[in-house]
Amino acid sequence: xxxxxxxxxxxxxxxxxxxxxxxxxxxxxxxxxxxxxxxxxxxxxxxxxxxxxxxxxxxxxxxxxxxxxxxxxxxxxxxxxxxxxxxxxxxxxxxxxxxxxxxxxx
Numbered sequence: 001x002x003x004x005x006x007x008x009x010x011x012x013x014x015x016x017x018x019x020x021x022x023x024x025x026x027x028x029x030x031x032x033x034x035x036x037x038x039x040x041x042x043x044x045x046x047x048x049x050x051x052x053x054x055x056x057x058x059x060x061x062x063x064x065x066x067x068x069x070x071x072x073x074x075x076x077x078x079x080x081x082x083x084x085x086x087x088x089x090x091x092x093x094x095x096x097x098x099x100x101x102x103x104x105x106x
Contacts, residue, residue, distance in 0.1 A: 002060050006105040008051050013098040016044055020080065020087040039091050040080040048094065049074055052101070061104050073097045 016039045038044065052070050055061050061070075073093065080087050 001058055002105055005051065005055050005058075005060050006102065009098055009101050009105060012039075012044070012048055012051070013095070013102065016041075018091050018095065020091060022083065039094050040087060042079075045078050045080075045094075049078070052097070055101065061101065063104055066100055066104050069097065069100055 016037045
């Protein structure tokens, strides 16, 4: 099971952009942009949260400090709004939890 979660977290780290477009990503219509995946997309955030909850529920990570970090991340404000100056901080928080979890799953 740790390999499954490691793969899931690695994909979420590497395959999604850190960019926060100045438009609602749901409105992008060009073929290249439409298939670009962003960490600021609602589906991304929901999927990440479910994956992190699974890691805790399946007891894949037992380190108390990392589990607390995950719980704090899950309790933080994760909704992105176009033009919100805090969007980049949210992406940074996502990247930090991804790195922290990957460090324990490697």
